[in-house]
Amino acid sequence: MILVGLTGGIGSGKSTVSLLLEGKGAIIIDADAIVREVQLPGSPVLTELAAKFGSEVLAADGSLDRQAVANIVFTDPDALKALNAIVHPAVGKEMNRRMIEQRTTDRVVILDIPLLTENPREGLQGKIVVDVPIEVQVERLVNFRGFAEEDARARISRQATREQRLETADFVIDNSGDLESLTAQIDQLWTWLVSLPQLPADYEPITPTPNAGPKSPNKNT
Numbered sequence: 001m002i003l004v005g006l007t008g009g010i011g012s013g014k015s016t017v018s019l020l021l022e023g024k025g026a027i028i029i030d031a032d033a034i035v036r037e038v039q040l041p042g043s044p045v046l047t048e049l050a051a052k053f054g055s056e057v058l059a060a061d062g063s064l065d066r067q068a069v070a071n072i073v074f075t076d077p078d079a080l081k082a083l084n085a086i087v088h089p090a091v092g093k094e095m096n097r098r099m100i101e102q103r104t105t106d107r108v109v110i111l112d113i114p115l116l117t118e119n120p121r122e123g124l125q126g127k128i129v130v131d132v133p134i135e136v137q138v139e140r141l142v143n144f145r146g147f148a149e150e151d152a153r154a155r156i157s158r159q160a161t162r163e164q165r166l167e168t169a170d171f172v173i174d175n176s177g178d179l180e181s182l183t184a185q186i187d188q189l190w191t192w193l194v195s196l197p198q199l200p201a202d203y204e205p206i207t208p209t210p211n212a213g214p215k216s217p218n219k220n221t
């Protein structure tokens with residue numbers, strides 16, 4: 001297995017890059033999709049979330065009301081910590097399971113992690129950063145993903161900066177151009193990926209230490 005991280009700001013084109021890499025034969029481990037999966041109705045995570053935050057975080061059909069959770073944790077750092085303590089271990093376990101499933105193969109495995117710069121991870125052979133100017137991010141989020149401009153800008157401002165992300169990059173995709181330009185870069189990226197050495201068949205994924213949470217975790221100390 002060749003194991004590489006993929007990250008980029010919201011609307012930068014990570015999902016598009018993932019799809020193109022999947023087309024080349026890569027296995028994609030999509031952190032966001034796993035977050036949704038481990039919270040499906042009937043899951044231990046959803047049961048724990050309902051026990052912690054009350055039934056108001058459940059929608060009428062029994063699924064998680066993500067907006068209700070977002071509203072609770074947005075202004076309450078302790079609630080955010082509690083949420084992460086419930087969700088992160090389950091997501092980490094499932095990501096590790098999928099890596100272990102591939103470790104005896106020679107596949108290129110891509111960990112698609114939106115907040116990889118904010119929550120660094122050891123044990124990867126490289127990091128791909130999808131880079132676009134903020135104005136392009138805003139334009140695509142508004143035009144293609146139905147965001148209000150103000151909401152798009154607010155989300156971008158809460159993430160790592162372009163510079164912070166680029167500092168961690170081993171391979172940069174410039175997605176400010178059209179899809180043709182992106183596709184050409186994917187060809188180069190693939191050449192680089194398959195040139196990386198195979199990891200040993202007994203590779204053990206390294207789970208990142210949980211995020212310390214907000215900058216000032218305890219106001220009393």
Ligand code: ADP
Pocket residue numbers: 008009010011012013014015016017140141144145175176177178179182
């Ligand atoms: P992310 O996964 O990083 O949030 P997406 O891959 O969903 O971003 O891309 C955001 C939007 O921009 C999508 O609608 C996608 O189809 C579109 N998009 C991505 N790359 C390009 C490009 N090079 N040219 C035009 N549209 C693009």
